Amino acid sequence: MDAYEVNVYTTKLELEEDIPEELKYLVLDNPFTICQTIKQAYPLNEFRDNIIFLISLNGIGSILGMHIVNIGTLPRHRYRYRELMTKIISNALSNNATKIAVVHYYPNEEYQTNLDSKLAKRIKNAANVFNIRLSQYLCMNQKEEYMKIV
Amino acid sequence: MIALSSLNRIKTGLELEKTVETTNWYITGPTNAVKLVEDVFKIRDKANQQFAVIYLDNSFNIVGLSLVHAGTANGVSVSMRDVFQPALLLDSKRIVVVQNNPDSFLRVTNKVRAIKKKLKRAERILDIEVIDYIIVSPFSQEIYSLGCEGQLN
Numbered sequence: 001m002d003a004y005e006v007n008v009y010t011t012k013l014e015l016e017e018d019i020p021e022e023l024k025y026l027v028l029d030n031p032f033t034i035c036q037t038i039k040q041a042y043p044l045n046e047f048r049d050n051i052i053f054l055i056s057l058n059g060i061g062s063i064l065g066m067h068i069v070n071i072g073t074l075p076r077h078r079y080r081y082r083e084l085m086t087k088i089i090s091n092a093l094s095n096n097a098t099k100i101a102v103v104h105y106y107p108n109e110e111y112q113t114n115l116d117s118k119l120a121k122r123i124k125n126a127a128n129v130f131n132i133r134l135s136q137y138l139c140m141n142q143k144e145e146y147m148k149i150v
Numbered sequence: 151m152i153a154l155s156s157l158n159r160i161k162t163g164l165e166l167e168k169t170v171e172t173t174n175w176y177i178t179g180p181t182n183a184v185k186l187v188e189d190v191f192k193i194r195d196k197a198n199q200q201f202a203v204i205y206l207d208n209s210f211n212i213v214g215l216s217l218v219h220a221g222t223a224n225g226v227s228v229s230m231r232d233v234f235q236p237a238l239l240l241d242s243k244r245i246v247v248v249q250n251n252p253d254s255f256l257r258v259t260n261k262v263r264a265i266k267k268k269l270k271r272a273e274r275i276l277d278i279e280v281i282d283y284i285i286v287s288p289f290s291q292e293i294y295s296l297g298c299e300g301q302l303n
Contacts, residue, residue, distance in 0.1 A: 007213075007214050007215070008190060008214070008215045008216065008217075082274075082275075082277070085275055086275060086276055086277050089275055089276060090238050090276060093231065093234065093235050093238055093276075094235075094238050094239065096235075126275045129230050129268065129271050129272050129275060130229075130230050130231045130234070130272065130275075131229060131230075131231050132231075
């Protein structure tokens with residue numbers, strides 16, 4: 001029988017150089033800084049849909065990565081919730097995040113706080129399984145007004 | 151792992167520790183999963199509990215192998231983060247876990263049940279299937295597969 005090679009891995013951490021200089025040492029520990037960072041990183045005025053942003057953070061709160069995890073209205077079905085949760089936790093784990101911040105951007109001013117609270121609770125529970133803390137869950141609108149859910 | 155100052159930007163990657171040659175290139179069942187882990191890590195004879203994971207793709211081909219945790223003689227603390235992070239980085243869709251039990255015969259302890267519960271919860275969140283959880287012991291050449299015994303669900 002032919003021999004086959006199997007790779008044995010250990011997890012390692014490497015320096016990441018592609019994060020912009022101005023974001024490198026920014027500590028995202030309050031809602032205002034988080035909203036400002038998202039505004040700097042994405043052209044929010046051009047978005048017409050609701051968007052959920054995920055920011056992966058390290059223990060002291062500096063950025064390891066930013067992702068758009070959902071475009072459109074919040075999922076109402078269980079399987080879509082699962083998809084969203086998988087996306088959030090996969091991205092956070094791939095960035096080696098120990099904390100995450102989630103921002104729900106509304107192009108209008110009508111926050112759906114009950115759905116956001118529900119989603120925040122689910123994210124918090126899912127993240128706990130992987131020793132990740134949901135440090136902030138915010139809703140923000142075009143006028144840069146924000147509402148803290150977590 | 152490479153130690154870095156907390157202010158440095160870091161990304162997680164996988165370091166190739168070694169490449170081993172084996173005639174098993176896909177997993178057909180618990181016996182060949184254990185044989186592969188035994189060939190590489192020889193966990194059956196270790197004095198402390200060890201927890202190894204085989205990462206598989208959708209066709210059950212082996213994409214990687216990792217010794218995730220090493221504990222004490224009667225326990226091992228397993229973090230789901232360390233089990234599933236390599237799976238995401240290797241784009242693996244299925245995992246098989248193998249644990250040795252150096253102080254006892256083949257049996258499902260409360261600690262094993264607790265780990266299984268955590269694995270199943272993580273599996274649902276990340277959509278990465280845990281296809282088997284196998285226990286080996288130095289006192290027996292047999293293996294105990296929770297998957298085959300129907301105790302994984």
